[in-house]
Amino acid sequence: MKDFRPDIRTNLSFYRGIVEDPDRIETLHDILNELDPLGLGKLVQNFSAQRAPERASDILFEISMCQLLRRHPDVQHLEYEPPGEVHRPDFRFLLHGVGFDLQVKQLHNTKNELTKRLLERECRRHLSRLPKPWLINFRVADHFTRQHLNPFFAYLKRSLDRFSPATTFNSALGEPQYRWEQDGRALVQFSFVEKRSRELGIFPGVIYVVGTESGFTARIDTETFRKGVERLLRKSRPSFIRSASPTQANLLVMQAQNILFADKTMPDALYGTEHFGVHKNTGKVECFRASNGLFRPGQFSNICGLILVHPEVWCFSEHFRGDYFPNSSHLRYVQYYPKPFEETMFTILPEWRGDPHTVVKKAGE
Numbered sequence: 001m002k003d004f005r006p007d008i009r010t011n012l013s014f015y016r017g018i019v020e021d022p023d024r025i026e027t028l029h030d031i032l033n034e035l036d037p038l039g040l041g042k043l044v045q046n047f048s049a050q051r052a053p054e055r056a057s058d059i060l061f062e063i064s065m066c067q068l069l070r071r072h073p074d075v076q077h078l079e080y081e082p083p084g085e086v087h088r089p090d091f092r093f094l095l096h097g098v099g100f101d102l103q104v105k106q107l108h109n110t111k112n113e114l115t116k117r118l119l120e121r122e123c124r125r126h127l128s129r130l131p132k133p134w135l136i137n138f139r140v141a142d143h144f145t146r147q148h149l150n151p152f153f154a155y156l157k158r159s160l161d162r163f164s165p166a167t168t169f170n171s172a173l174g175e176p177q178y179r180w181e182q183d184g185r186a187l188v189q190f191s192f193v194e195k196r197s198r199e200l201g202i203f204p205g206v207i208y209v210v211g212t213e214s215g216f217t218a219r220i221d222t223e224t225f226r227k228g229v230e231r232l233l234r235k236s237r238p239s240f241i242r243s244a245s246p247t248q249a250n251l252l253v254m255q256a257q258n259i260l261f262a263d264k265t266m267p268d269a270l271y272g273t274e275h276f277g278v279h280k281n282t283g284k285v286e287c288f289r290a291s292n293g294l295f296r297p298g299q300f301s302n303i304c305g306l307i308l309v310h311p312e313v314w315c316f317s318e319h320f321r322g323d324y325f326p327n328s329s330h331l332r333y334v335q336y337y338p339k340p341f342e343e344t345m346f347t348i349l350p351e352w353r354g355d356p357h358t359v360v361k362k363a364g365e
Contacts, residue, residue, distance in 0.1 A: 001033050002032075002033060002036070003029075004028070004029045004032045004033065004044075004048065005025055005029055007047070007048045008025050008028055008029060009025070011047065011048070011050060011056055012056055012060075015056065015057075017205075020195060020196055020197050024316060027315075027316060028063075028315060028316075031063065031067065031315060032044050032047065032048075032063075035063075035066065038070075038078075039078075039079065039080075040066060040078070040079075040080045042080050042081050043059075043062060043063065043066060043080045043081075046059055046062075047059045047063065057106060058105075058106050060314055060315055061104060061106050061255050061309075061314065062080075062090060062104050063315045064313060064314045064315045064317065065090075065091065065102070065104050065253060065309075066078075066080065066091065067315055068313075068320055068341055069091065069093060069340065072095070072340065072341075072342070074095055074096060074338070075093050075094075075095055075340070076093060076094040076095070077092075077093055077094050078091065078092075078093040079091065079092045079093065085241065087238040087239045087241065088239060089101035089102055089103055089239045089240065089250075090102055090103050090104040090239075091104065093340075095338045095340060096338040097247060098246075098247055098248070098249055098337055098338060099242070099247060099248045099249070100249045100250075100251065100340055101239065101240055101242060101248075101249070101250045101251070102251050102252075102253050102340070103235075103236035103239055103240075103251070103252050103253065104253045105232045105235065105236065105252065105253070105254050105255075106254070106255045106256075107225075107228045107229065107232060107254055107255070107256040107262075115140060115144060116140075116207050118146060118149060119138060119140065119149075119204065119207055120204045120207065122149050122153055123136065123153075123202070123203065123204040124203065124204070126153040126156070126157065127153070127156065127157070127201070127202035127203070128201045128202065128203060129201060130157070130160060130200075130201065130202050131200050132160065132192075132200065132201075132202050133194060133195045133197070133198045133199055133200055133201070134165055134192040134193060134194060134195060134202045134203075135192065135193045135194075135195055135202070135203055135204070135205030136156075136190055136191070136192055136193075136202055136203070136204060136205055137173045137174065137190060137191050137192075137193065137205040137206040137207070138173075138188055138189070138190050138204070138206070138207045138208065139173055139188070139189040139190070139208040140187070140188050140207065140208065141185070141186065141187045141188070143185065143187065144187045144188060148182065148187055151182070152180055152187070152188060155180055163176075163178060163192055164176060164192070165191075165192040165193055165194045166191045166192060166193055173189060173190065173191040173206075174191045174193060175191070176191065177189055177190070177191045178190050178191065193205055222265055222268055222269070222273070225256075225262070225265050225269055226268070226269040226292075226294065228256075229254070229266070229269045229270070229294060229306075230269075230294050232252060232254055233252060233294060233300050233303060233306075236252045236303065237300060237302060237303065240302045240303060243302065244301075244302055244303075244304050244330050244333060245333065246333050246336065249304050249305075249333070249334075249337050250302055250303050250304050251303070251304055251305055251306070251307055251340070252303060252305075252306045252307070253306075253307045253309060253322075254306055254307070254308055254309065255308075255309040255310075255311060255313070256308065256311065262308060263308055263323050266306070266308055266323070266325055266347075267325070267347065267349070268293075269293070269294060270293055270294050270295045270306065270325050270327075271289055271293040271295060271328070271349060272289035272290040272291055272292050272293035272296065273289065273290040273292060273293075274287060274288075274289055275287070275288055275289070275290060276288075287350070295325075295327045295328060295329070297329060300327065301327075301329055303327055304326065304327055304330040304333060304334055304337070305324055305325055305326040305327050305330070305334055306324075306325045306327075307322050307323070307324050307325070307340075307341070307344060308322055308323045308325065309321070309322045310322060319343065320341045320342070320343045320344070321343065322341060322343070322344050322345070323344070323345050323346075323347055324339075324344045324345065324346045324347060325347045326346070326347070328349075328352065331352060
């Protein structure tokens, strides 16, 4: 048995909740040792070889999906990056006579996710050498920008003696909780938690990048989200060299990290923005979708669907949470495919049921 503990501590130093928890280190250590002799050594190698903190979450997500597929009692011939092809899917397997090619991706390029990554990076740069054994938790307003980073961390460093770690946790960040304001607006709420290891240096803990100063959550920018999903679809498309058919399924499995309402926004991204209008002949209010959906006819025709995985699903999870968004061009196949993840919820649009009250047309018609 190989000792993966040093790799885990080094590669996941970004994730204090893992490297400071001996039970999680042991769990991941055992998982990596289980994967290697099962022909999934390339996944283990990718984890061990990477050193970029930003890459760690992508590989952890791949390991998570691998674990879920391994637990499926009927999945056969599971491969990771099968050899012999220039563009390879992340996973290939057989399930009830249907071949599956899966691309597994995380969505990182929304404004909120970029803000979170900047905060994590700058927190390490500015605070990791300070003589306090703390984690810092953030709740960041929507109008926090890159230009606020240096002033905010300068404020933290010069005000360090005014702060103390949380002693009660009757709120998401714990109490006491602090605020940083600019021009009369609260841009960041934050608190500190003592590290169990007592290791000196302040590192990022939980970061919420979905709030306003009043504490309400803000919906994600639909167009930014759409562009991020399109980027992942385009990136995945070359790996699906096998044509979709009744016996071949090609799926993008996507996780949108730290984004609320992603499951509510995804139908607009894939099938077109939903609108309501009054029919000029009947006078009835009807629903229709714009022609800007990514899964419109002729687009991404070799991808049968997208499975959106909830952010809480990762290698320490016992259960799967996800939504299956079929490509309407392949409904005739998708409705008969077995589920690679049993708990997946299918998205069925009203127009697919032949609902006479649902009109599918271009916006403005």
